Amino acid sequence: MRHSTMLRIGPVGFRVGSDWRAPVALLDELYRDYPQPQDGIPDFNVRLFAARFWRRWLRPSVQIGGDFVIPDAAPLPLAQGLLAAEMAMNLQMALGQRRYLLLHASAVERDGKALLMTGESGAGKSTLAALLMTRGWRLMGDEFALLDPATGMIHGFPRLISLKNEAIGVMEHEAKGGRWGPLLEGTPKGTIRHLVPDARSIAAMELPAAPALMLFPSFGFEAAEREVFPSECFVRLTQASTNYVTLGESGFDALTGLVRGVPARAIDYPDTKTAIATVERLWSELA
């Protein structure tokens, strides 16, 4: 394609091609400290293209393509080209990843052990992971945690942290000196702004961590917590994994090993301060 770049997030290499310069320039800027794909060979290709040739210039809109596609992906305006690139990379992972079991979870690491946080969109898993990153944890990813069926270890996928709506203001205050993408207003998910993971999280992104605690956070409720039994954990994680079925028995083994070996709690929290205190306490008690 006319413009392209390559980058690696955790163990996964991407090549992103685009009809326009702007999205690629933005990726190059925001991912400037990320490595190249191993041996220069990407795992996945992403294409950002104009569905009709005049859409390159006239109300330019970005169609998402790549090795794996969904037929009815709606195009995004060129001003949201970064979001289109991020969505397209996520899509390759969701539809094409075969090496790791995808957990729809954010993950942070401390002392070689991983904390996984999973939940519906809006539960706060991205925000919590970003907050913990500013408090000494290593960010392993805000969207996907990769469970290796061969080892039971969690591999990180620390793409740009996708913050939505109120979470943007919270993190602009918390992550002083953070590097940010442009404010993207009027996206299908409201206002979005991408925060670059801190230098330490990028530098250590190849280090796997042993899963030690799993949390199911819910934002907007009185503080509460309850134990989540392995069977509920299993069902919730399979529902949120796009490649559990594809991985077959190795996915089954990996996930049963995870839910039997790792304690899990559901936590409700009214504000971020309560959430952080709860996470730290549960970590010291259980991990």
Added chain:
Amino acid sequence: MTRYRAAPAATLRIVPLDVLTLVYHRASGITHVVDSPVPELLEVLGEKPLTLDETLAALAAAHDLIDPDREALAARLDELVAAGLVEAV
């Protein structure tokens, strides 16, 4: 008379978790999340094919059934046959 037997043991991965049990069916690649009496049924039907009444008797003997219900058991067995976890022979 219809007899029932569990799918061959080599095709089932049975992992008890807590109140629920996971059954991975290698032949179909499907994961079943099951409650009692399914794990118990797969166990008693694993040795040799049994009729409905023999299955009921074996379950009652092995698991102290308080209220054996023949029709409910027949319904459960039909579901398991449809899922491929039990064969009707």
